[in-house]
Amino acid sequence: MRENPKLRVTLLTGRTIEQGVGKERGKASKEYMESVSVCYIDPEDLKKLGIKEKTNVLVSTDYGSVVVKAIKSLRGPHPEVVFIPYGPWANVVVDPETHSVGMPSLKGIPAEIEPAPDKPILSLEELLEEQFEKR
Amino acid sequence: MGYVKRKMTIVKAVTCPVCGSLCDDIELTIENGRIVKVKNGCAMCESKFLSHNSEHRVLKPLIRKNGKLVEVSLEEAVKRAAEILAEANYPILYGWSSTSCEATRVGLELAEEVGGVIDNTAVVCHGPSILSIQDIGISSCTLGQIRHRADLVVYWGSNPWSAHPRHIERYTAFSEGRFQRSAWKGYLTKIKASIAKKKIESALRRVFFRRKPSVPPQPRMELPPAMFKEGRKLIVIDVRKTKSAEIADYFMQVEPNKDYELLQAFRALIRDQEIDVDEVAGVPVGYLEEVADLMIRCGFGILFFGVGLTMSKGKLRNIDAALSLVRDLNMRTKFVIMPMRGHFNVAGANTVFTWQTGYPYAVDFSLGYPRYNPGETSVTDVLLRGESEASLIVASDPVANFPRKAAEHLVKNPLIVIDPHMSVTAQMADVVIPSAFVGIEASGTAYRMDHVPLPLKKVVDPPKGVLPDEEILRRILSEVRKLKRKMLVEAA
Numbered sequence: 001m002r003e004n005p006k007l008r009v010t011l012l013t014g015r016t017i018e019q020g021v022g023k024e025r026g027k028a029s030k031e032y033m034e035s036v037s038v039c040y041i042d043p044e045d046l047k048k049l050g051i052k053e054k055t056n057v058l059v060s061t062d063y064g065s066v067v068v069k070a071i072k073s074l075r076g077p078h079p080e081v082v083f084i085p086y087g088p089w090a091n092v093v094v095d096p097e098t099h100s101v102g103m104p105s106l107k108g109i110p111a112e113i114e115p116a117p118d119k120p121i122l123s124l125e126e127l128l129e130e131q132f133e134k135r
Numbered sequence: 136m137g138y139v140k141r142k143m144t145i146v147k148a149v150t151c152p153v154c155g156s157l158c159d160d161i162e163l164t165i166e167n168g169r170i171v172k173v174k175n176g177c178a179m180c181e182s183k184f185l186s187h188n189s190e191h192r193v194l195k196p197l198i199r200k201n202g203k204l205v206e207v208s209l210e211e212a213v214k215r216a217a218e219i220l221a222e223a224n225y226p227i228l229y230g231w232s233s234t235s236c237e238a239t240r241v242g243l244e245l246a247e248e249v250g251g252v253i254d255n256t257a258v259v260c261h262g263p264s265i266l267s268i269q270d271i272g273i274s275s276c277t278l279g280q281i282r283h284r285a286d287l288v289v290y291w292g293s294n295p296w297s298a299h300p301r302h303i304e305r306y307t308a309f310s311e312g313r314f315q316r317s318a319w320k321g322y323l324t325k326i327k328a329s330i331a332k333k334k335i336e337s338a339l340r341r342v343f344f345r346r347k348p349s350v351p352p353q354p355r356m357e358l359p360p361a362m363f364k365e366g367r368k369l370i371v372i373d374v375r376k377t378k379s380a381e382i383a384d385y386f387m388q389v390e391p392n393k394d395y396e397l398l399q400a401f402r403a404l405i406r407d408q409e410i411d412v413d414e415v416a417g418v419p420v421g422y423l424e425e426v427a428d429l430m431i432r433c434g435f436g437i438l439f440f441g442v443g444l445t446m447s448k449g450k451l452r453n454i455d456a457a458l459s460l461v462r463d464l465n466m467r468t469k470f471v472i473m474p475m476r477g478h479f480n481v482a483g484a485n486t487v488f489t490w491q492t493g494y495p496y497a498v499d500f501s502l503g504y505p506r507y508n509p510g511e512t513s514v515t516d517v518l519l520r521g522e523s524e525a526s527l528i529v530a531s532d533p534v535a536n537f538p539r540k541a542a543e544h545l546v547k548n549p550l551i552v553i554d555p556h557m558s559v560t561a562q563m564a565d566v567v568i569p570s571a572f573v574g575i576e577a578s579g580t581a582y583r584m585d586h587v588p589l590p591l592k593k594v595v596d597p598p599k600g601v602l603p604d605e606e607i608l609r610r611i612l613s614e615v616r617k618l619k620r621k622m623l624v625e626a627a
Contacts, residue, residue, distance in 0.1 A: 010391045012374060014443075015298040015477075017178055020209045024183035026191025027535060029338065064539060075376040081391060083375065088535050088559055089292035090153075099450060102258045102267060102497055102513025106446040108392040119507045128563060131539055132546045 004114045005049055011061065011111040012083045013094060019085040026101075028124065037121050038088030040073040041113070051115045058116040059084065059093055061109055066092040067119045082113060088127055109135060142167060145192045146594050149178045152233070152574030155476030155584035156299045158308070170575070174293065177300035184575065187595065193557050193569035194598050204567065209600065213607070216566045217614035221622070223525035225501055226251035227545075230531030231488075232260075232478035235579025235591060239480075239487040239614045242529060245612045246620070248498050252523070254514035255484035256477070256531055256575035257496045262509060263445040264474045265495050266486065267454035274461055276471045278305075283312035286502055287433035289370045292394060292443020296378040303382065303473070306436070308369040316366045322382060325361070327567070358425045368433075369428065372397070373443060387426065390417040392448035398456035401427055435621050436470040442477070466507050476584035479574070483582035490526050518544045526610075528560050529604055530573070534594045535559040553607055570596040570604045571597035579605070 022032030034088065039059055053072040058065055059082070066089050073083070077123060084090040086106075097104035149161040161180060173181045196212030197204040207215075220226050231239045233585045239255075246253035257265060265407065281288070286546035288307040295302040309319040315565050331432050361384040362368055371383040380386040389397050391414035400415040405429035430436055438461055444453040458473060464470035476621060477480050480497040485495035487491050492498045494507035497514070512518055516535075517523050518541040525548050534542045545560075556575075561567045571577040574591035582588050597603070600608075 012391065013446075015294065017300065018298040018376075020153075020179040020184040020300075022576070023532075024179050025537075026189055026556050027532060028191050028562075029189075035464065038551055054282060067404050073375075075380070077377070078375050078388075086536060091535070091537060091539050094538045095514075096540045098510065098513070098515055098519065100510030100516075101451055102262050102443060102509040103450050103539070104259060105448070105450075106259070106514055106538075107443065108447040121572065124559065125562075126535075129508050132534075132543060132563065 003044045003117060004116075006112050007045060007049055007080070009045070009080045009082045009111050009113050011059065011091045011093065011109040012081060013086055014105050014107070018086045019087065026044065031089075032123055036085045037068050037089045038071045038085065039113070040071050040083040041069045042073050042079050042081070043111075044069065044077065044078045046072060049113065049115050051117070056116045056119055056121060058114050059111055060113075061093040061094060061095070061111045064092040067116050067121050069121060082111070088124060088131075092127075092131060126132070144590065147410055150574060150581065150591050151176055151501060152572070152591055153177075153179045153183050153480045154299045154479055155347050155481060156302050157479055157581060157583040157589050158301050158305060159197070160591055161375060165592055165595060170307065170595060177619070179300065183572075185571050186366065187555075187575045189599070191556050191562065192598065193567055194601065196565040197564075197567065198442070199565045204564075208291050209568070209602075211584075212566055212568050213610045213614055216551045218251045219525045219551060219566065220245070220611070221615050221618040222525060223249070223251070223523075223549070224475070225517075225522055225524050227408055227514055227517060227524065227526040228253040228529070229255065230529040231484040232256040232481035233530040233573070234480065234604045235573045235577070235581065236383060236483045236487045236588075237579050238478065238529070238573070239484050241489045241605055241608040241612060243488065245527075245608060246297065246610060248615055252497070252499045252501070252505065252512055252514060252517055253488070254497050254512075255488065255600075256483060257481055258509070258515055258535075259536060260442055260477050260481060260511045261445055261474045262496060262513065262585045264440075264454045267451045267458060271455055271458040271462070272556040273458055274465060274471050275473050277562060277587055278583065279427070279438050281471070282306050282310045282315075284314055284593065285312075285437045286366065287368050287370070287429060287436040288473075289372065289436065289438045289440060290379060290383075291372045291440045292374075293439055293441025294373065294377040294379045294473065296382065298441070299475060303369070303587065306401070307439075308367050310599050315367050318369065318384075321361070321364065336504075356506065358422070361385070362429060368429065370429075376560075384424070387418055387422065389445065393417065394444055394447060394453050395449040395456055397423075398460055400455065401430070402456065402460050402463050405431060405460070412609050430464055430470070432466045432553075433468055433470075436464065436468065438470065438472045439475050440472065441464060441475045446595075480581035482584055482586055483580065483588070484573040486582055486586065493614035514602055515541050518542075523548060524600070525551070525555070527551045528564075529553045531572070534563055553604055555601075568597075569601050569609050570607055571601050573604065575605035576601075577605075
């Protein structure tokens with residue numbers, strides 16, 4: 001089988017209005033999960049990855065990797081820059097380095113992205129279980 | 136009036152407890168103790184007010200027993216929380232940005248009592264901005280000044296359309312000021328023109344049946360005509376084209392992690408120095424010159440900066456450059472700068488922390504007196520070094536917002552959460568104490584991003600047995616004091 005195409009990108013995290021509405025609705029809500037377990041990708045990059053919108057992708061950095069849903073970015077062009085809203089899914093891959101000022105590096109992180117149509121997006125509970133040891 | 140069955144009241148001038156804009160013109164319709172209608176608010180505001188009695192609320196105190204959270208009495212939960220805090224050598228008390236100043240004051244008393252580290256969400260937000268302001272100083276003003284006078288508005292590394300949805304409408308480009316007209320109509324014309332253009336294009340595509348789409352338009356080489364119009368101008372500088380960027384008269388796209396270079400290039404241009412490269416941070420120098428010229432020529436400029444500057448490479452140094460840019464600009468014209476504070480009372484948390492301890496965040500009481508050294512005493516660093524022994528989280532959700540490695544240490548140790556919602560952190564907690572929504576079910580004071588204090592109203596009653604943060608913290612504090620006295624007697 002041919003290996004999945006991989007793409008080196010810069011990862012940004014941030015607020016979206018959907019995430020803002022979801023977090024006020026409740027962190028356990030469907031709206032919240034659907035608003036933060038996504039990755040906005042430039043249409044050109046989707047082509048390079050050979051996938052359509054709403055396919056699952058695996059985003060990996062030096063700190064971890066997570067499966068999220070690819071969303072076609074409407075605000076291109078921003079080739080090789082991808083965006084995941086703040087949330088437990090983004091936390092898996094962001095850079096914890098605080099450079100001695102307390103602030104982790106949450107934007108501009110080198111990352112790799114590859115199609116993962118067969119891998120599921122973990123639910124919040126599954127993600128917490130995977131990431132943290134349950135006592 | 137016996138025939139009126141439904142009890143419906145309208146409460147006006149309610150302050151919205153969501154973001155740092157703290158809009159205070161919200162109108163709520165309350166029916167039988169429930170908010171049924173929200174007027175004037177943004178999507179987040181509406182979501183918060185209408186969800187105050189949603190299924191995601193925690194209504195009873197919970198304690199983890201045999202790996203499961205089980206319902207207990209409030210007294211038991213408070214007692215368990217006090218035991219955890221009193222027994223820990225180095226506890227963390229974190230959150231505070233989504234509660235009232237009054238609750239934060241009690242939190243600081245508790246931190247001193249237990250000798251822990253108390254920190255607010257500024258640490259992962261505008262903490263670097265605070266550090267930089269302490270170094271450089273800030274020329275700022277209130278949002279009212281901007282509404283009435285600013286003729287050039289710049290948002291840098293900030294997306295107000297998503298994070299502070301009514302900011303542009305209430306305080307900047309689309310607000311109707313005494314000396315500055317709203318640019319709203321111009322924006323509508325622009326939108327209508329772009330819709331018409333899209334319609335014509337799609338009609339042409341239909342006529343020329345399956346013609347290949349033309350090459351995407353190349354970026355303009357000169358500033359758009361809107362930049363030379365009379366009246367208010369809006370510029371957005373960001374690493375991606377956000378919705379705010381679409382609203383703007385001019386959008387400048389900077390390469391990720393290169394804001395510092397761009398800011399310093401602006402400083403050079405404003406000091407009439409020449410730049411002998413063709414582009415800086417992906418932006419042709421020609422554009423920079425035009426925008427620098429606009430900044431100098433404006434009558435009253437404002438630079439709002441977001442976490443796009445504090446979270447990317449350079450962090451506080453980016454803010455150093457931004458504050459210095461504005462200082463330089465004041466040699467040529469009037470210019471002010473303001474951080475876009477996220478949570479509704481993060482500015483209040485910084486203010487109360489400073490009154491009580493002398494420092495705005497990352498305060499360590501472990502030696503009995505307050506110490507401040509972000510990087511060492513900041514909660515993120517304490518967690519990443521794995522030093523804390525227990526945590527109390529108030530009105531915040533660090534497991535949903537901290538890098539995994541920091542959250543890992545947080546959940547490994549005893550964890551107490553005080554929150555109205557079953558937050559992600561609450562799901563991992565050992566003690567969960569439900570609280571009333573400040574600004575909906577409890578009154579208090581909050582500070583807007585420009586440090587103007589505003590009253591938060593209580594408009595409905597909290598669910599039965601659910602107390603405000605301030606009251607819960609007082610009970611924990613009193614219990615901790617009892618335990619500490621007991622420990623002293625036993626030791627003696």
